[in-house]
Amino acid sequence: MSTERIALIDVNNFYVSCERAFDPKLVGRPVVVLSNNDGCVVARSQEAKDLGITTGAPFFQVKQFMRSHGMAVRSSNYELYGDMSARVMEVISRFGSWQEVYSIDESFLGVQGNPEQLGELATRIRAAVGQGVGVPVCVGVAPTKTLAKFANHIAKRNEHLNGVCSLDSMDPDVIDGIQSRVPVTDLWGVGGKTGAKLAGLGITSIADLKRAEATEIRKKFSVVLQRTVLELNGTPCIAHAEERADKQQIMYSRSFSSPVTTLEAMLEVMSIYAQRGAARLMGDGMWATLLTVSAGTSRFAAGEASFPAVTLKLPRPTQDPILLSRLASAAMRELVVPGVSYVRGGVVLSGLQPDPGQQSFGIFEDEISENHVGDVLGAVKAKFGDKAIGLGLGGLAVEPGWSMKREHSSPKFTTEWSDLPVVRA
DNA sequence: TCTGGGGTCCTAGGACCC
DNA sequence: TCTGGGGTCCTAGGACCC
Numbered sequence: 001m002s003t004e005r006i007a008l009i010d011v012n013n014f015y016v017s018c019e020r021a022f023d024p025k026l027v028g029r030p031v032v033v034l035s036n037n038d039g040c041v042v043a044r045s046q047e048a049k050d051l052g053i054t055t056g057a058p059f060f061q062v063k064q065f066m067r068s069h070g071m072a073v074r075s076s077n078y079e080l081y082g083d084m085s086a087r088v089m090e091v092i093s094r095f096g097s098w099q100e101v102y103s104i105d106e107s108f109l110g111v112q113g114n115p116e117q118l119g120e121l122a123t124r125i126r127a128a129v130g131q132g133v134g135v136p137v138c139v140g141v142a143p144t145k146t147l148a149k150f151a152n153h154i155a156k157r158n159e160h161l162n163g164v165c166s167l168d169s170m171d172p173d174v175i176d177g178i179q180s181r182v183p184v185t186d187l188w189g190v191g192g193k194t195g196a197k198l199a200g201l202g203i204t205s206i207a208d209l210k211r212a213e214a215t216e217i218r219k220k221f222s223v224v225l226q227r228t229v230l231e232l233n234g235t236p237c238i239a240h241a242e243e244r245a246d247k248q249q250i251m252y253s254r255s256f257s258s259p260v261t262t263l264e265a266m267l268e269v270m271s272i273y274a275q276r277g278a279a280r281l282m283g284d285g286m287w288a289t290l291l292t293v294s295a296g297t298s299r300f301a302a303g304e305a306s307f308p309a310v311t312l313k314l315p316r317p318t319q320d321p322i323l324l325s326r327l328a329s330a331a332m333r334e335l336v337v338p339g340v341s342y343v344r345g346g347v348v349l350s351g352l353q354p355d356p357g358q359q360s361f362g363i364f365e366d367e368i369s370e371n372h373v374g375d376v377l378g379a380v381k382a383k384f385g386d387k388a389i390g391l392g393l394g395g396l397a398v399e400p401g402w403s404m405k406r407e408h409s410s411p412k413f414t415t416e417w418s419d420l421p422v423v424r425a
Numbered sequence: 426t427c428t429g430g431g432g433t434c435c436t437a438g439g440a441c442c443c
Numbered sequence: 444t445c446t447g448g449g450g451t452c453c454t455a456g457g458a459c460c461c
Contacts, residue, residue: 036430040429042429058428060427061428103432104461189459189460193458194459249432252430253429253430253431343428346430405427433459433460434457435459436458437456438453438455439454441451
């Protein structure tokens with residue numbers, strides 16, 4: 001008897017595993033990977049977790065402790081992680097009838113088989129990724145996405161399962177027993193706020209929620225949590241991504257390595273961020289109709305933090321870096337208060353559509369030529385590197401003082417010829 | 426001194442229309 | 444001055460995720 005099931009495969013401590021794949025000295029050692037600007041801990045090896053390092057911990061607070069325990073530190077290397085992710089996803093895709101890449105290190109996969117075959121398949125997926133890419137994964141298999149997430153959670157926390165858990169191979173009473181011990185907030189889709197409200201109703205474990213009345217849950221909470229209840233009981237009701245619409249917004253936002261206090265520097269930020277946004281639009285084949293620019297002051301400084309933002313309707317659907325850069329700078333002029341210290345800036349492109357729509361070029365000749373500048377910039381960057389060319393203030397050859405800090409970065413092992421690892425025998 | 430970034434979906438409420 | 448209901452579209456904000 002063959003049944004349709006959903007597998008959820010994710011890489012263990014993904015960023016750390018990518019670093020280890022190219023630096024075996026890190027295996028067995030406590031390792032952490034930091035966020036942009038080397039600000040917070042975003043990934044930890046099991047050894048680092050065991051030492052009590054938490055996700056989101058500010059690096060400057062735990063630096064000394066880490067040093068005294070011989071921990072290794074890496075800045076985030078998104079070129080490497082993005083490329084490793086693509087390789088993992090490709091290997092996984094060979095084993096399923098459909099695939100939904102859910103995040104940089106996670107994928108849902110449509111699988112079929114009887115209970116025994118499903119368990120074997122999960123083991124084969126794990127071995128294939130380990131051999132083909134060199135990173136460890138866990139696999140959960142179940143009738144719904146929510147249960148597949150749960151099964152994956154079990155696989156990760158029980159070493160004797162060897163990274164694999166298929167609910168069809170388990171006794172229903174055993175599953176129920178586990179579910180009554182796991183807190184409901186460990187469930188996919190149930191966060192702190194909802195968890196607190198559920199606790200008020202006496203619902204604290206996954207088993208409690210599974211046995212709750214779905215229609216009551218909808219009345220007291222939302223259709224989202226009702227779906228979770230149904231999925232816990234084996235009824236699939238969360239759609240696949242490919243059935244959902246295209247991306248709805250593109251965001252480029254970063255904190256600065258040191259505060260920005262002048263209008264000139266902020267305009268430089270906007271010019272560069274708008275060009276990044278335009279490049280993403282072109283990469284996705286989308287045109288934006290709305291532009292939002294924002295600035296932010298520190299949440300940790302004395303006084304109230306502020307996050308001023310302004311949204312404007314673009315004169316036409318566009319992916320043009322010149323137009324976006326110009327408008328973002330103009331909007332930022334309205335926002336910036338001289339003398340205020342800004343720690344972050346951002347550009348959001350929304351109202352996305354898959355074509356430029358009806359273009360009315362009118363009398364402005366230069367608008368026509370602008371349309372090709374993005375392509376030229378993209379081509380030059382592809383050939384000569386990211387820093388080869390840029391517009392206006394974004395074209396400066398020297399990195400501006402506020403740009404991101406990455407003091408502990410590993411090389412781009414898989415995406416730069418000059419960074420290729422060398423093996424000697 | 427130093428505290429991440431980029432998304433999704435849903436709901437409520439207002440504006441507007443007939 | 445009084446007086447209806449139903450529908451759509453849009454936006455802001457909340458909650459959650461990795």
